[in-house]
Amino acid sequence: MNDISQAFAKAIQLITQLDANLLEIVSLSMRVSLTSVLIASLIGLPLGAALALYKFPGRGFFVVLLNAFMGLPPVVVGLIVYLMLSRSGPLGVLGLLFTPTAMIIAQTCLITPIIAALARQTIMDANVEYHEQLRALGAKSFRIMKTLLWETKYSLLTSVFAGFGRATAEVGAVLIVGGNINHATRVMTTAIALETRKGDIELALALGIILIVISLILTTIVMNIRDAAYKYYN
Amino acid sequence: MHNVSTLPLHINHLHVTRKGNLLLCDIDYSIDTAGVTVILGPNGAGKSLLLQVAHGLVAPDEGDLKWNTLSPHPQQSWRAFVFQKPVLLRRSVRANLGYVLSLHKVEKSKHHELIEEALEQTGLAKLAERNARVLSGGEQQRLSIARAWVLKPKVILLDEPTAELDPAGTAAVECLIETIAQQDTKILMTTHDLGQARRLASDILFLHQGRLVEFSPAQNFFQQPQTEAAQKFIAGKLLNGGQKK
Numbered sequence: 001m002n003d004i005s006q007a008f009a010k011a012i013q014l015i016t017q018l019d020a021n022l023l024e025i026v027s028l029s030m031r032v033s034l035t036s037v038l039i040a041s042l043i044g045l046p047l048g049a050a051l052a053l054y055k056f057p058g059r060g061f062f063v064v065l066l067n068a069f070m071g072l073p074p075v076v077v078g079l080i081v082y083l084m085l086s087r088s089g090p091l092g093v094l095g096l097l098f099t100p101t102a103m104i105i106a107q108t109c110l111i112t113p114i115i116a117a118l119a120r121q122t123i124m125d126a127n128v129e130y131h132e133q134l135r136a137l138g139a140k141s142f143r144i145m146k147t148l149l150w151e152t153k154y155s156l157l158t159s160v161f162a163g164f165g166r167a168t169a170e171v172g173a174v175l176i177v178g179g180n181i182n183h184a185t186r187v188m189t190t191a192i193a194l195e196t197r198k199g200d201i202e203l204a205l206a207l208g209i210i211l212i213v214i215s216l217i218l219t220t221i222v223m224n225i226r227d228a229a230y231k232y233y234n
Numbered sequence: 235m236h237n238v239s240t241l242p243l244h245i246n247h248l249h250v251t252r253k254g255n256l257l258l259c260d261i262d263y264s265i266d267t268a269g270v271t272v273i274l275g276p277n278g279a280g281k282s283l284l285l286q287v288a289h290g291l292v293a294p295d296e297g298d299l300k301w302n303t304l305s306p307h308p309q310q311s312w313r314a315f316v317f318q319k320p321v322l323l324r325r326s327v328r329a330n331l332g333y334v335l336s337l338h339k340v341e342k343s344k345h346h347e348l349i350e351e352a353l354e355q356t357g358l359a360k361l362a363e364r365n366a367r368v369l370s371g372g373e374q375q376r377l378s379i380a381r382a383w384v385l386k387p388k389v390i391l392l393d394e395p396t397a398e399l400d401p402a403g404t405a406a407v408e409c410l411i412e413t414i415a416q417q418d419t420k421i422l423m424t425t426h427d428l429g430q431a432r433r434l435a436s437d438i439l440f441l442h443q444g445r446l447v448e449f450s451p452a453q454n455f456f457q458q459p460q461t462e463a464a465q466k467f468i469a470g471k472l473l474n475g476g477q478k479k
């Protein structure tokens with residue numbers, strides 16, 4: 001019991017003293033997850049909207065695939081990206097394995113389907129309401145897509161946050177393609193997963209606290225967006 | 235703004251079929267009068283469908299409809315369509331009007347003046363910065379008409395524009411329609427409301443079961459309806475004009 005409270009005190013100390021090692025890990029985590037969520041949004045939002053609005057051969061199959069990928073375990077995504085990037089893989093020559101770039105690729109693969117699938121549902125619902133009206137106003141299909149993306153920006157933003165939440169919380173993908181290398185690819189979740197075992201409980205605990213705080217902040221932001229949007233429209 | 239002539243409206247042996255039902259049957263007529271033409275008829279007669287064909291939203295299966303020589307498609311900015319229940323964008327009243335102008339690539343320098351004018355016309359100037367989604371039903375419909383009016387169209391099509399409104403809202407919208415018609419914009423609108431047709435129409439197309447059964451100047455229509463269906467409708471005995479299945 002005493003051990004745990006001591007570890008907890010030290011963890012708090014690490015945080016309040018802005019320990020260099022801790023900061024490095026947190027900032028790499030943020031850099032990887034924010035970059036991933038940015039790329040995933042740039043791909044996923046238009047992709048989801050296009051799947052909602054355009055008919056093309058194979059669309060049904062694509063939608064099934066997207067929804068299946070949405071629930072894919074991070075380790076599986078990590079494994080696939082690993083195979084792609086490993087020296088004998090098709091992208092092996094790039095030498096990206098065990099770099100932050102590889103981690104960004106893996107997380108982007110993990111959350112793009114989530115953002116795209118949620119966006120598709122949102123845009124489909126909005127389209128039921130708007131389509132006839134926008135068409136009658138003279139909007140062509142691409143303009144309809146842009147308008148719907150803007151009209152639903154608050155729900156889309158919550159989807160983006162859902163993607164970010166998933167990215168910061170997952171261990172499997174970044175562990176497999178990143179390798180938890182100190183000062184290179186060690187992020188919050190991989191540090192917790194591997195350092196605890198090695199006895200660095202203070203660091204793990206400090207990172208755990210930070211993850212909880214991030215999760216609380218995310219939830220608060222999402223709730224506030226929803227509230228504000230609700231008040232604005234009703 | 236628009237260098238086209240839109241009248242007469244030629245409707246040539248127009249047929250619309252859906253799922254084996256003949257919804258509009260051999261509509262054949264030309265409209266060359268300015269003012270307010272009302273498509274009148276009971277529910278299900280095919281009024282909305284005819285109006286949608288006139289805006290290019292529904293393609294006829296046979297025959298055609300032409301504004302003078304032009305086939306309608308919704309991207310023509312000289313004609314606007316107002317729905318019974320408008321869908322407004324989640325932004326300010328002013329931005330809703332700006333959206334339509336940008337949609338039709340109207341020069342930015344002209345936006346301000348056109349928007350102010352439309353706001354003034356429709357009595358929405360004080361609500362310009364208000365979010366369109368929080369307006370009352372009557373205000374929403376006036377904004378929807380402003381959204382049509384802001385393009386200075388030569389034709390406005392309105393589908394039962396007051397069906398969702400209370401008497402005060404209805405009166406305001408009717409007043410607006412009259413004002414617009416006086417400014418040289420052709421109005422083609424549908425209603426199932428006899429009173430409204432009497433108040434607004436300069437001429438009437440009476441639709442029943444997908445057919446155009448009577449067309450005449452409004453006065454003649456109400457004083458001497460020629461067909462049994464029209465007589466019954468005016469007497470309030472004909473309430474359903476849907477297709478016989």
Ligand SMILES: Nc1ncnc2c1ncn2[C@@H]1O[C@H](COP(=O)(O)OP(=O)(O)O)[C@@H](O)[C@H]1O
Binds near residue numbers: 276
């Ligand atoms: N897209 C469609 N598919 C099948 N039936 C339709 C469609 N649109 C309208 N109808 C039918 O056509 C008839 C006329 O509809 P509508 O033009 O809306 O009537 P009105 O506006 O006069 O009340 C109705 O019986 C309606 O159910």
Ligand SMILES: [Mg+2]
Binds near residue numbers: 281282283424
């Ligand atoms: Mg109708």
